Amino acid sequence: MPLLTGSTGFITNFTGGQPDLHPIVTPLVLVPIGRRWVFETRATFENDLVEVPGRSGFHGGPVQKEVEYAELDFLLTSYATVTVGRFLTPFGIFNERLYPVWIRNLQSDPLILPIGIGPSNASTGGMIRGGFKARPQFNINYAVYFSALSTTSPVDSDRFAGVRTGIFMPKARLEVGGSFQHLLEQERSNLFGFHAIWQPTLLPLDIRAEYANSKRGSGYWIEPAYKLSQLPFLQNEMRRMQLVARYQQFFTGDLVSDALPPIDTKECEFGLNYYFMDGLKASGDYGRQFSGAGNLNVWTMALTYRFVIPLGPAGSAR
Amino acid sequence: MRREWILVCSVGLMACLVRSAIAQQQEKSGKDSVVVAAGGASTANSNSSHDRRSPKALGSSASEQRAARIEGEKIFRANCGRCHQPPHQFPPRVMAMAIRHMRVRAMLTDEDMRLILTYMTQ
Numbered sequence: 001m002p003l004l005t006g007s008t009g010f011i012t013n014f015t016g017g018q019p020d021l022h023p024i025v026t027p028l029v030l031v032p033i034g035r036r037w038v039f040e041t042r043a044t045f046e047n048d049l050v051e052v053p054g055r056s057g058f059h060g061g062p063v064q065k066e067v068e069y070a071e072l073d074f075l076l077t078s079y080a081t082v083t084v085g086r087f088l089t090p091f092g093i094f095n096e097r098l099y100p101v102w103i104r105n106l107q108s109d110p111l112i113l114p115i116g117i118g119p120s121n122a123s124t125g126g127m128i129r130g131g132f133k134a135r136p137q138f139n140i141n142y143a144v145y146f147s148a149l150s151t152t153s154p155v156d157s158d159r160f161a162g163v164r165t166g167i168f169m170p171k172a173r174l175e176v177g178g179s180f181q182h183l184l185e186q187e188r189s190n191l192f193g194f195h196a197i198w199q200p201t202l203l204p205l206d207i208r209a210e211y212a213n214s215k216r217g218s219g220y221w222i223e224p225a226y227k228l229s230q231l232p233f234l235q236n237e238m239r240r241m242q243l244v245a246r247y248q249q250f251f252t253g254d255l256v257s258d259a260l261p262p263i264d265t266k267e268c269e270f271g272l273n274y275y276f277m278d279g280l281k282a283s284g285d286y287g288r289q290f291s292g293a294g295n296l297n298v299w300t301m302a303l304t305y306r307f308v309i310p311l312g313p314a315g316s317a318r
Numbered sequence: 319m320r321r322e323w324i325l326v327c328s329v330g331l332m333a334c335l336v337r338s339a340i341a342q343q344q345e346k347s348g349k350d351s352v353v354v355a356a357g358g359a360s361t362a363n364s365n366s367s368h369d370r371r372s373p374k375a376l377g378s379s380a381s382e383q384r385a386a387r388i389e390g391e392k393i394f395r396a397n398c399g400r401c402h403q404p405p406h407q408f409p410p411r412v413m414a415m416a417i418r419h420m421r422v423r424a425m426l427t428d429e430d431m432r433l434i435l436t437y438m439t440q
Contacts, residue, residue, distance in 0.1 A: 001411045001412070001414075001415055003412060003415045005416070030415055030416075032418060038419065040419060073422045075422075075428075081422050081425075083422070097401045097423070097424075098401060102402075103401060130425055130427075131424075131425035131426060131427060132427060142425075143425070168397075168400075170392075170396045173400075175400060197400050197401075199399065199400065206400075278406035279405065308405075308408060308412060310409065310412045310415075312411075
């Protein structure tokens with residue numbers, strides 16, 4: 001049965017005292033075709049509303065519309081899926097797995113996010129991906145992909161080939177992995193990165209981290225998030241709250257990139273998430289950015305919601 | 319020259335992964351057919367006592383389902399919980415589609431997908 005799902009959010013951002021209102025809607029359509037095919041596409045409708053000198057209130061341009069990806073997946077075997085079309089570039093973990101506003105713990109993007117994902121966060125080409133149990137102690141997941149050059153904005157992409165693999169140890173609840181990409185145009189350079197996600201069994205704690213390196217810059221982020229469900233008071237409220245922190249650093253490379261900071265930058269952020277109900281989350285965070293251009297405060301407040309709408313009668317699973 | 323080597327290595331790696339996946343699939347289907355054959359033989363041998371064993375068989379089916387649910391919960395917490403908060407229950411067909419999407423996104427196997435669906439819908 002086809003499904004319309006996705007997320008919507010209203011994000012308020014104060015960067016160096018400048019307010020910016022950012023409404024965003026990200027619908028995702030899933031269409032099963034037979035037993036082995038899935039078509040999925042995600043679009044984004046967003047706007048940036050800012051204060052204009054001499055005018056009252058917030059003003060923005062036209063709504064920005066973008067089809068982020070539109071892919072056709074063929075479930076080849078239990079352990080391999082073939083994807084063709086436009087797909088999110090599987091470099092690192094943030095772009096593919098943590099990007100939607102209802103999933104991410106902090107609303108701001110990591111500084112290194114643009115590394116390895118192409119000019120519009122997606123690739124145009126083909127990919128084989130999957131996962132399998134290599135040993136009882138660990139699972140392996142992999143994605144091998146190729147992207148062709150596309151210069152049509154906003155669906156532009158670079159020409160590159162790459163691979164990402166990860167090893168997940170269910171007992172330790174630890175995933176570690178790496179990404180490698182070779183750019184087949186411009187400076188024909190290699191990019192690589194590492195990622196890790198750890199959820200200790202004794203604590204409601206998630207620790208995520210990522211490192212990326214390219215000729216245009218390198219850096220890392222580490223993000224612990226702790227749910228307060230173990231606190232012995234106000235348990236109904238505490239189990240809905242999550243404390244988050246993130247420390248990140250970016251180092252400029254030999255080449256410049258419009259998407260990356262122009263100078264070495266580091267940032268630390270602290271935030272609080274409150275989960276009202278399934279899919280509805282309020283979050284607020286404070287960050288301090290340090291760079292040669294001057295230090296500044298970044299405040300973010302957001303309300304996000306994940307929706308799921310069946311496009312047909314929702315009955316038995318068959 | 320270096321680019322060719324990288325491409326050859328990527329293609330080689332891809333071939334190894336696909337071969338390993340196909341081998342696992344064949345091994346799994348081989349095991350399944352052995353189980354089916356064994357099940358068929360046991361049914362044929364115990365046909366006369368079938369009625370007397372029904373409650374026991376039912377009990378074992380219920381315990382199998384319970385085990386599948388527990389395993390599904392474990393897989394759900396390990397795989398889905400790595401990225402996002404657990405969602406509430408949805409109708410079965412909605413959940414089936416969402417899990418099919420996550421099979422691709424989270425690189426789950428068919429087995430994991432089935433167990434998570436059992437956990438999320440029962």
